[in-house]
Amino acid sequence: MRVCSLSLRDFRSYTEIEVDFSAGLTAIVGPNGQGKTNLLEAVGFAAGLGSFRGAGDTALIRDGEPSAVIRCSGLGAGERDVLIEVELARTRPNRMKVNQQPVARRRDLIGVLSATAFSPEDLELVKGEPALRRRWMDDALAAVRPSWAALRSDLDRILRQRNTLLRQAQGRASGDVAVTLDVWDAKLAAVGDELRERRRDLLAAMEPEIRRHYRHISQDHDDADVVYVSSWDEGALADALAATRTEDLRRSTSTVGPHRDDVALKIGGLPARSHASQGEQRSLALALRLAVDGEVRARRGVAPVLLLDDVFSELDAGRAAALLETLPPGQRILTTASPVLPASVRPDELIRVGDGTVSSGP
Template identity: 40%
Template sequence: MYVAHLTLVDFRSYASAEVELGPGATAFIGRNGQGKTNLVEAIDYLSRLSSHRVGSEAPLVRAGADRSLVRAAVVRDGRTATLEVELLPGASNRAKVNRSPLPRARELLGLVRTVLFSPEDLALVKGDPSERRRFLDDLLVLRAPRMAGVRSDYDRILKQRNSLLRTAGAARRGSSSQEAALSTLAVWNDHLARTGAELLAARLALVDALAPYVGKAYETVARGASRDDARIAYRSSFPLAPEGEPAPQDRDELAGLILAELERRRDDELDRGVTLVGPHRDDLLCTLGSGDLALPVKGYASHGESWSFALALRLASYDLLRADGDDPILILDDVFAELDTTRRDQLAALVADAEQVLVTAAVDGDVPEVLSGVRYRVEGGEVRRDG
């Protein structure tokens, strides 16, 4: 799979841009602020329908414009498809495949797959649990696009339930509508448990599948490490099984566990007006070391170890997607400037055989020789091919 052509209209700093691409390595070279990251961000957006840099669409639309457009010709198994998304801040985005409109933009998901490395990846191990939940859910959707609908449904149910908890909490403090609010809350408990169990089961299975690849990747990028040094485990907001036993992955069983915990925490939730149980409060536990010596990466690992673990998570994602039978597009956004020479060369060697690798860098010297290929100069919003 690779992108053969990229078209941008009013995306970020570009009023318009047309870029020819192909298999192998392509590097975009330019000083900071010249627009090189905007190019690869657009391709990644087609894959995930979200940005790795911002949480909303508004910053993706060029100042003064009311919408932007990203279009890419994607080659897969020798066949070319044109994917297009029109970003409309404050409204639903519109998408097309081969110029034919799709009922919903999220039906684009799964048609192109990317794995993106960026300096922001350090937040995967040093940031809040929300960063790691997003990492898991993005990978879930890449492997099974229908999970985008499950995640959207869960977010909607959670929002409704939180609103009802605030109403019920106020009712408990003196309003006459307490009984009606609590009756409605029971209905939303069922919705939350059922949808939450589906998301939770998928995450648990994903972590099981991903874990061996994380250890292998860390061994490769961290000097002197073994594959048993880096581990990941799913941490639920409440115990899913007795200590030392694997968590169940049956959705009905998980739904029952969530319902029981919701009932147990009901008074706490009414007091605080927020849902305290469910996948939205879970975390991915990342540890270094083995046995009793294993310690969380967050708070204990050095800067270099943290970087190596973050790289291992991305490499593991790439390897897992390849094992599924796809060769995702690799995007290395200003990563090499953050790495020492050893890690730089190791990462480059690991990804050099990908069908398509897109690299951004401030200077030519930041791009390892093994990734020498087509190079573009990016300056002042202009993209010019070398040679």
């Protein structure tokens, strides 16, 4: 996979720009707040990641403008030319095209031009709320098999409907409500059992790689552990839903299901969220991203473009070099505000960003 060029109109801080990327390592450099991450974010969006900073779509539209356009050309699976075009608008649905053909949903972009993004916000995977780790797992499922992206959207839709019904029931399951609830429970149980199984299988497949990457980056003898924590016991979700129906009606919400699950992360046997140092947490977050990237390579036979946003700034020199060494081959685009790159980083192309403009050179 390769991103060749990117053109933007009214995206974030940019009015209109066009940039080309090297097939090897491109470094985007410049002072803080000049639009380095914005460039990487646009590439990530074209690759189907949404905003890897977790921003909503309207935040990506240049302030005061009605819409933004991303055009990204590159080489997709089998080295075939691909052109991805996205128009984000404030007051109407986004429009997306792959090779001039309209696609309906953002998830239709997943896998056309695969990218793996590493961002400072990834620290939250380790430190933050369970929802972020669920998103990580579901993004991973979609990345290794794009059709699995439907599991999450189905789950979200079913939960919305079931929760609406629970609110309308006002604590009591009268005849009609009970019948409709049975229908939603059956749907939730089907998608829930499948999603948990897929997440567990993927996590089990990635665990050795997470441990290996963590050890390598941290140059440490502590082991990282990842354990799937489910909100219901080993049985089928249908049984758990039946058992919690009274509670769900009382609280007007769905208290069990894959939307309440989590991944417990440990370093050296201690919970990483509360016990690990910032550098250890950062190393573990990198290991989580690298493991997904490795799974995509192994299962889909493609090499995602690596987008590295500011990843070296908080690693000491040893960890930075270890990270570079452990990165899989392929195209890499990194950003840094630091005037000096680590000695081990030798870019093929340098893009300088400042005052809303970009200039490139070797």
